[in-house]
Amino acid sequence: MRQTTTVAIGVLLLAATASLTSIGTLLALSQHELLGRPQRTLTLQERVLYQRAIEEVYWRHRIWLKENANPKPSLDALMSQAQLENKVKDYLGNSQALANYCQRPITARQLQAEMDRMAHNTRQPEVLQELFEALGNDPFVIAECFARPTVAERLLAHSKFERVKQHSRTFNETIAAGANYTLPTISGGACIEDAWTSTELAGAPEPRELHTAVWTGTEMIVWGGDDRPGGKFVTLNTGARYNLVTDTWTATSTVNAPSSRYIHTAVWTGSEMIVWGGNENFAPLNTGARYNPALDTWTPTSTTNAPSARAGHTAVWTGSEMIVWGGGTSGPTYFNTGGRYNPSTNSWTPTSMVNAPDSRENLTAVWTGSEMIVWGGAGQNGAANTGGRYNPGTDSWTATSTMNAPEGRVDFTGVWTGDEMIVWGGFHPPSSLLNSGGRYNPSTDTWLPTTTVNAPGPRAVHTAVWTGDEMIVWGGNAFGIPPPLFNTGGRYNPVTDSWIATSTTDAPAGRFRHTAVWSGSKMIVWGGFGQNGPSNTGGRYCVRSPEPCVGRCSPTPRPRPTPHQRPTPPPGLNGTWTLTGSLNTGRFLHTATLLPNGLVMVVGGIDSHNTLRSAELYDPASGSWTSTGSLSTGRFRHTATLLANGKVLVAGGDFGNGSLSTAELYDPTTGTWTFTGSLNIARQEHTATLLPGGKVLVSGGRDITTSVSATAELYDPLSGTWTATDDLNTAREVHTATLLPNGEVLVAGGIDNTFNGTASAELYDPANGTWTVTGELNTARAGHTATLLANGMTLVTGGGGDSLPTTELYDSASETWTMTGSLNRARGEHTATLLPNGMVLVAGGLASTFSVLAELYDTTSGTWTFTGSLNIGRGGHTATLLPNGMVLAAGGEAPTILTSAELYHALPRVRYSEER
Numbered sequence: 065m066r067q068t069t070t071v072a073i074g075v076l077l078l079a080a081t082a083s084l085t086s087i088g089t090l091l092a093l094s095q096h097e098l099l100g101r102p103q104r105t106l107t108l109q110e111r112v113l114y115q116r117a118i119e120e121v122y123w124r125h126r127i128w129l130k131e132n133a134n135p136k137p138s139l140d141a142l143m144s145q146a147q148l149e150n151k152v153k154d155y156l157g158n159s160q161a162l163a164n165y166c167q168r169p170i171t172a173r174q175l176q177a178e179m180d181r182m183a184h185n186t187r188q189p190e191v192l193q194e195l196f197e198a199l200g201n202d203p204f205v206i207a208e209c210f211a212r213p214t215v216a217e218r219l220l221a222h223s224k225f226e227r228v229k230q231h232s233r234t235f236n237e238t239i240a241a242g243a244n245y246t247l248p249t250i251s252g253g254a255c256i257e258d259a260w261t262s263t264e265l266a267g268a269p270e271p272r273e274l275h276t277a278v279w280t281g282t283e284m285i286v287w288g289g290d291d292r293p294g295g296k297f298v299t300l301n302t303g304a305r306y307n308l309v310t311d312t313w314t315a316t317s318t319v320n321a322p323s324s325r326y327i328h329t330a331v332w333t334g335s336e337m338i339v340w341g342g343n344e345n346f347a348p349l350n351t352g353a354r355y356n357p358a359l360d361t362w363t364p365t366s367t368t369n370a371p372s373a374r375a376g377h378t379a380v381w382t383g384s385e386m387i388v389w390g391g392g393t394s395g396p397t398y399f400n401t402g403g404r405y406n407p408s409t410n411s412w413t414p415t416s417m418v419n420a421p422d423s424r425e426n427l428t429a430v431w432t433g434s435e436m437i438v439w440g441g442a443g444q445n446g447a448a449n450t451g452g453r454y455n456p457g458t459d460s461w462t463a464t465s466t467m468n469a470p471e472g473r474v475d476f477t478g479v480w481t482g483d484e485m486i487v488w489g490g491f492h493p494p495s496s497l498l499n500s501g502g503r504y505n506p507s508t509d510t511w512l513p514t515t516t517v518n519a520p521g522p523r524a525v526h527t528a529v530w531t532g533d534e535m536i537v538w539g540g541n542a543f544g545i546p547p548p549l550f551n552t553g554g555r556y557n558p559v560t561d562s563w564i565a566t567s568t569t570d571a572p573a574g575r576f577r578h579t580a581v582w583s584g585s586k587m588i589v590w591g592g593f594g595q596n597g598p599s600n601t602g603g604r605y606c607v608r609s610p611e612p613c614v615g616r617c618s619p620t621p622r623p624r625p626t627p628h629q630r631p632t633p634p635p636g637l638n639g640t641w642t643l644t645g646s647l648n649t650g651r652f653l654h655t656a657t658l659l660p661n662g663l664v665m666v667v668g669g670i671d672s673h674n675t676l677r678s679a680e681l682y683d684p685a686s687g688s689w690t691s692t693g694s695l696s697t698g699r700f701r702h703t704a705t706l707l708a709n710g711k712v713l714v715a716g717g718d719f720g721n722g723s724l725s726t727a728e729l730y731d732p733t734t735g736t737w738t739f740t741g742s743l744n745i746a747r748q749e750h751t752a753t754l755l756p757g758g759k760v761l762v763s764g765g766r767d768i769t770t771s772v773s774a775t776a777e778l779y780d781p782l783s784g785t786w787t788a789t790d791d792l793n794t795a796r797e798v799h800t801a802t803l804l805p806n807g808e809v810l811v812a813g814g815i816d817n818t819f820n821g822t823a824s825a826e827l828y829d830p831a832n833g834t835w836t837v838t839g840e841l842n843t844a845r846a847g848h849t850a851t852l853l854a855n856g857m858t859l860v861t862g863g864g865g866d867s868l869p870t871t872e873l874y875d876s877a878s879e880t881w882t883m884t885g886s887l888n889r890a891r892g893e894h895t896a897t898l899l900p901n902g903m904v905l906v907a908g909g910l911a912s913t914f915s916v917l918a919e920l921y922d923t924t925s926g927t928w929t930f931t932g933s934l935n936i937g938r939g940g941h942t943a944t945l946l947p948n949g950m951v952l953a954a955g956g957e958a959p960t961i962l963t964s965a966e967l968y969h970a971l972p973r974v975r976y977s978e979e980r
Contacts, residue, residue: 104204111152112145114209117198119143119358124693124736125191127281128334131383131433136735142335143358155213158220170215172245175207178215180248185264185311187586187604189253190729190739190784191282192309194696196247197739203245214312218267252311255585255606255783260570263590263602267313269304271598272591276330277579278337280357283307284581284588285337287316287355290326291598299324299344305357306590308583308604320362322353329379331386333407338386340365340405341374348373348393354407369412371403378429380436382456384408387436389415389454391425398423398443404456419461421452428478430485432506437485439464439504440473447472447492453506468511470502477528479535481558483507486535488514488556490524497522497542503558518563520554527580529587531607533557536587538566538605541576549574549594555607572603640932641918641966645688647954649678650961655704656942656954657712659732664944665692666954667714667730670700671961675720679730679737682954682965684946689965693736697726703752705760707781713740713760715779718748723768727779727786741785745775751801753809755830758782761789761809763828764796772797772817776828776835789833794824800850802858804876807831810838810858812874813845821846821864825874825881839880843870849896851904853923859884859896859904861921867892867911871921871928885927889917895943897951899970905931907953907968910939914958918968936964 106114120139128136163169186192199205275289287303301324303316328342328349340352350373352365371377377391377399389402400423402415427441427448439451449472451464476490476498488501499522501514526540538553551574553566578592578599590602647666654669654676667679675698680689695714702717702724712730714737716723725746728737743762750765750773760779767773774795777786792811799814809828816822821844826835841860848863858874860881869890872881887906894909904921906928908914914937919928934953941956951968955961 106205106208108149108152108156111156111209112148114199114205115148115152118195118210119148121191121194121198122282123358124194125188125281125738126334127279127332128734129332129381129383130733131381131431132334133384136334147359151213155216158216159212162216162219168219170212170219172207174215175211176245178211179203179206179245182211182214182310182312183248183250184252186250186252187261187308187311187583188282189250190741192250192253193739195309196250197696201247203247206247207245214310217314218312257606258567259606260567260572260603261606262570262572263306263588263604264311264313265601267304267315268306268600269302269313269315270300271600272300273577273593273598274326275300275303275579275591276328276339277581277588277590278330278332279581279583279588280332280337282309283357284583284590285316285330285355285357286579286590287330287337287339288322288325288328288342289591289598297345299326301325303355306588308586308588316355316357317360317362320353320364321355322351322362322364323349325349327375328352329377329388331379331381333381333386336407338365338379338381338405338407340379340386340388341371341377341391343375343394346394348375350374352405365405365407366410366412369403369414370405371401371412371414372399374399374425376425376441377402378427378438380429380431382431382436385456387415387429387431387454387456389429389436389438390423390427390441392423392443398425400424415454415456416459416461419452419463420454421450421461421463422448424448426474427451428476428485428487430478430480432480432485435506437464437480437504437506439478439485439487440476440490442472442474442493447474449473451504464504464506465509465511468502468513469504470500470511470513471496471498473498475524476501477526477537479528479530481530481535484558486514486528486530486556486558488528488535488537489520489522489526489540491522495543497524499523501556512561514556514558515561515563518554518565519556520552520563520565521550523550523576525576526550526553527578527589529580529582531582531587534607536566536580536582536605536607538580538587538589539575539578539592541574549576551575566605570603571605572601573599575599578602639969641934641953641968643935643964643966644952645682645686645965646963647689647965648680648691648963649676650963651676651955652940652957652961653700654942654955655702655714656944656952657704657706658944658946659706659712660710661732662947663732664946664952664954665704665712665730665732666942667704667712668695668699668702668717669955670720674698675700675718682952684948684950684952687967693730693734695728695737696739697724697728699724701748703750703762705752705754707754707760708758709781711781713752713779713781715752715760715762716743716747716750716765722746722770723748723766725768729784741779741783743786744777744788745773747773747775749797751799751811753801753803755803755809756807757830759830761801761828761830762786763801763809763811764792764799764814766797771795772815772819774817778833790828790835792835793826793837794822796822796824798846800848800860802850802852804852804858805856806876808876810850810874810876811835812850812858812860813841813848813863815846820844827879839874839878841881842872842883843868847892849894849906851896851898853898853904854902855923859921861896861904861906862887862891862894862909864892867909885921885925887928888919888930889915891915891939893939895941895953897943897945899945899951900949901970905943905951905968905970907943907951908934908938908941908956913937914939914956932968935966936962938962 272289325342374391392398424441424443473490523540575592575594587605651669664682677694677698699717715727723746746768747765763776774792795817796814812825823841823844845863867890891909907918916933916937938956954965
């Protein structure tokens with residue numbers, strides 16, 4: 065194998081190991097300049113840079129809803145340099161105030177304890193790992209810039225220190241510390257199926273019910289509601305942000321906050337929470353405000369043209385507007401009016417009343433992506449089983465069908481699954497509690513009942529969340545003196561129309577009028593009215609569903625890409641290559657993955673000077689590349705695997721001076737990367753194979769000691785963890801791995817631990833997790849390709865210490881290899897792609913020079929014929945079969961690093977040759 069690039073990229077160790085944001089190089093240099101001093105110092109400027117790195121990680125994980133019309137903005141558009149400085153000055157001022165006014169300076173022991181607590185208690189360990197890496201994994205910086213603000217906030221939240229907040233505070237811009245901190249091991253966050261853990265009580269806001277909660281991506285924001293201290297009814301305009309990463313609470317500012325209220329609504333826009341309406345001491349409101357959690361600031365919503373004051377209404381976010389509708393007053397007066405609020409212009413537009421549903425309150429509403437569906441609730445004529453679909457584009461209403469609709473109800477729940485609205489539970493006034501429900505499909509305007517078999521008991525004022533697979537309902541109450549309060553629930557699967565009970569072990573105490581949000585892996589319930597009145601406790605319920613298949617299983621269905629109309633190539637283009645849009649960054653030794661949406665993502669690799677973090681998306685419709693979220697850690701010689709859930713797993717690789725153990729997940733819906741569990745063994749030049757049960761098998765490669773490895777491990781997407789499996793019989797790197805039709809994985813060739821090519825091959829059986837030796841290749845080779853053919857055989861081409869022209873076929877029935885026709889041009893570092901016509905396209909690669917030649921393998925005759933040549937010779941590139949049947953070749957070296965990309969227009973199944 066050639067190692068021509070290793071020396072060139074060795075100088076990148078500093079930047080790659082720091083794994084920071086765009087300011088990472090400066091931060092890393094600052095750290096190294098500080099090393100070795102008796103006392104380390106951080107200037108205000110350095111702290112601001114570190115604060116930006118922290119905010120960058122949080123912003124990457126902030127949910128940017130797919131409905132939002134505009135792309136997610138950069139952090140700079142959200143937060144100015146002055147605002148970053150104010151954040152730093154605030155926590156330094158708090159720290160100085162504790163020392164000056166309370167004689168309680170924050171100690172190194174407290175900061176170390178806080179780091180340890182975060183690492184142990186985190187419920188988003190992958191995000192905490194990113195934060196640590198963004199701070200260079202430097203325990204001193206983490207203690208000072210990440211733990212200190214939390215400790216200061218917690219101490220100042222204590223009532224005995226409340227007076228400190230009233231003083232003007234100053235601080236030294238440079239703080240010195242001589243403590244030796246230890247970077248803690250992140251051990252929290254394990255998700256155990258059907259299990260509860262309690263939310264942190266320290267720092268939690270005062271007890272409350274009838275409040276709201278939204279999920280931002282890393283935090284749950286609760287706000288408003290009412291409390292009843294000493295039996296006195298008190299409405300609240302306070303709230304707090306619960307951070308799953310650090311398991312901490314931070315109070316929301318009350319400066320410019322809306323007036324106190326309950327039975328209001330709240331929506332999350334991607335950067336702000338908007339609260340509106342509700343009751344203040346039984347008086348309805350038509351005011352509201354937008355809360356920015358990054359800046360901890362409130363901005364009031366306009367009341368000009370706002371809907372009339374109300375409570376018990378609904379609100380949805382469309383991507384550009386909040387739509388409120390319905391509700392009532394304590395008169396009682398019921399409404400069938402509403403308004404669309406645009407935060408960009410701070411303006412309201414009324415919703416049409418033409419064909420609108422009857423006036424009502426205590427209804428439900430969901431947003432489908434194009435329409436708001438409202439249903440149920442009660443008005444002048446009692447509980448309704450009617451509803452309507454509102455289209456904001458046309459400002460028009462369409463009634464929902466009542467055929468097979470559930471009976472009318474109030475105090476029920478509704479969720480949107482992506483295809484259907486599911487309503488469940490509640491009660492039909494005056495006395496009928498329900499445990500029935502229905503699924504409404506707006507495409508067909510039809511209802512299907514939800515089964516009551518194994519459903520939770522009848523209840524009202526419960527909560528429901530949608531996980532992506534299931535609806536989870538929990539809590540609520542029933543009639544009685546005193547009324548029974550439930551800490552039970554159920555998970556409803558609409559595909560199977562079945563229920564599974566949620567565990568009650570360690571579940572929060574029974575309650576109703578609480579809130580629940582879905583974090584992506586956990587349901588978080590909080591607050592509500594319990595046995596002793598309003599509560600400030602809660603719980604996190606972990607779901608890992610569905611369970612992975614063990615052994616030989618039917619392949620897990622992958623999300624299907626949106627069909628694209630296949631263009632008809634102009635006459636004469638069949639069998640030829642045409643240039644398409646160029647990459648934004650030249651790269652080779654990268655990966656390319658076809659996403660479920662039909663786009664191709666390339667990520668990582670190296671250019672002339674750097675190990676790359678960047679990723680780009682190719683759109684076959686426009687032939688153009690656009691940047692998407694960057695890896696946290698630059699890498700090349702890694703693997704990229706499309707998971708059954710549509711995300712992409714990148715694992716291992718070389719960061720410029722050695723092998724990596726870290727792994728990251730790309731979410732195409734948000735365009736962002738998050739850390740997942742790290743490999744047990746750092747490795748590069750390994751293989752990764754998606755198994756039928758949904759797990760990923762990684763095998764071989766070169767570890768951090770540069771030794772060739774025989775180890776293998778399995779990644780579980782449901783838990784985000786790696787577990788060791790049986791070792792290979794032969795250590796190897798630069799080999800191939802092919803999933804066979806029988807569910808086994810064929811590993812062939814590579815370089816063994818003597819650093820020579822090997823002809824050995826072996827089979828991995830997922831059913832028992834073992835490797836068995838199979839027939840040997842006729843020729844030892846590495847850097848070759850392996851392609852599963854339509855007839856079930858595996859075609860291996862080229863490779864070798866010196867580039868080879870030979871090719872071989874593996875027959876899984878006989879476990880033997882047979883030679884087949886040789887390539888017309890010997891090559892390594894090439895690509896091989898199975899075409900829709902059953903032929904195999906081999907393109908580019910290296911022998912004595914980088915080749916422009918491409919050729920086709922005919923499985924019927926076992927022969928190779930030349931096809932159209934690449935426009936630019938290349939090796940170390942990628943080749944991806946597109947949904948339109950073309951092949952995209954991108955990047956590579958020739959020997960300069962290439963930005964160019966080109967498309968192969970596949971031949972129909974005919975013979976084609978070209979004299980050379």
